[in-house]
Amino acid sequence: MRRTAQFSTFQLINNIIMVMLAVICILPFLHVLSVSLSSSAAVSANKVTFWPIGLNLNSYSRALEDTQLLRSLWISVERTLLSVTLGLTVTSMAAYVLSKGGGQKGIAGYKWFVGFFIVAMLFNGGMIPTYLVVTKMGLYNTIWALILPTMINVFNIILIMNFFKALPQELEEAAFIDGAGHWKVYLRVMLPLSLPVMATVGLFTVVGEWNEWLAGQIYMKPENAPMSTFLKAAISMPNIDIKNAEAAAKFNALSLNSAQIFIGALPILLIYPFLQKFFAKGIVIGAVKE
């Protein structure tokens, strides 16, 4: 460890600062996790800081008894899976076409299409007109209201397009000479080679869809709300168990709330190791320019 002879005081102090920053970033999570795992007596006595006291899983079993929470979890899973698969398909197809450019290799009207997407990236109708369009299409309270309006992200198209452009041309040309058409080149040559960028965009989509709550609030009835919307409602109106006469009822609600918060964040925490691996790559890919 002490490979460098000049292990200075600067480095020592710097390392301590860095560790402190890391700790500051996870302490809030640790506290809520501890509250969710502690006994209600310890919670109501304000004894819990960063370590559970009277470890038990009561809050979790109570949270999971709520059929609405389970339903919301399922809707979030469904929404996320559909968004990722459909979004990646549509986005990568568009990126493939746009990576060809105009002229002989690509499509006529290439510039017109680029303009079409760039304007869409820079300007939109805003919250209220979009809301009216979605509801008028009859998407209200269907899972498609959560998926379709945000499926095209122009930034992702640019990201994948730049990746396609950076792949060696010869591979494509060889496939064309072998008689493959564009669909075959896209499916058999480009997609298998673009796993890193697809994973990056896919993981970012998963995080975005899982965390998004506003569409769930304005387009869905409460019984069909996704997890983050359910959580938003549970947090702003902690469901205090009125029938429960014991004095600590409120603090049980606090513990329950903490458990709900953790269940809501859990999927992101579970995919975080994969995210970590890919996002740095993604940033580098995003920086690739002609």
Added chain:
Amino acid sequence: MGMNIAVPAVPAKKKKFTRQKGSWGLYLMLLPAVVLTAIFVYVPMSGLLMAFQDYKPSLGISKSPWVGLDQFKFLFEYPDSMQVIWNTLKISFLKLAIGMFSTLAFALLINEVKHKFLRTSVQTFVFLPHFISWVVLGGIFIQLLNPEYGLVNQLLKALGHEPVFFLGSNHWFVPIVLFTDAWKEFGYGSIIYLAALVGINPALYEAAQLDGANKLKQMLNITLPSLIPTICVMLTISLGGVLNAGFDQIFNLYNPLVYESGDIIDTFVFRIGLIGGNFSFGTAIGLFKSVVGLILILGGYRLAYKVADYKIF
């Protein structure tokens, strides 16, 4: 790639035919993206006409009465909306300044950590908050800052202070918003600077070391100047976002007590326009915001191009 379709050499004439057939496939591949963008981005743009009407849901856009610029006049006369615009600009600029400083400082310091394991584990922890939603973080901070049982107030009480209702106080709300935003993003935001740091020529440091420059001097004279182009790009690009002060964060932290200091354009549009059913007024504010935002984005890109030769497409 497992493609063993043996095709004899194609004569020039036939090749042309193949290309035409292929380009039909290209249009088909582009179609879903074009249709979705047309429906969910371009059709709503026509809804912007509402900003110039007194929109009645029963009449629709085609039959609602025209009122010209009345909604905009109202926007600039209505005292709440001026407060909201001011809040938006204030929160946004302060976030920008604090965010820039904290990410840059962190990037410079983590870059000096030589121990690889320490470096990657610190990064793992400080990047985490970026990926957690404001719904979850809002829940966590509401608990931590609660005046009765929140951990922060427990600490204040232990130190002999009065508990503070942080999220219910117009004095404290904006500082909390700024602090939690910096806390969430300083780690992840540093990636862009760390990427730029990798590109610095190590010979510069060696030369400086030979000249007897210490770490601080190296940082000030080599590292920081090397980052200036990146800083310029980040600053000019973020110009486009100054009217976005962070809907998700504020909506998940605020309550009616702090509308005065915390209400921003987006939360105002949501509350007055969508929840209040005042579609025309809400659309007018939204349009005002989009137009100003667009001008700033285009200006910012132009500036970034001039200052640092940055191009996005």
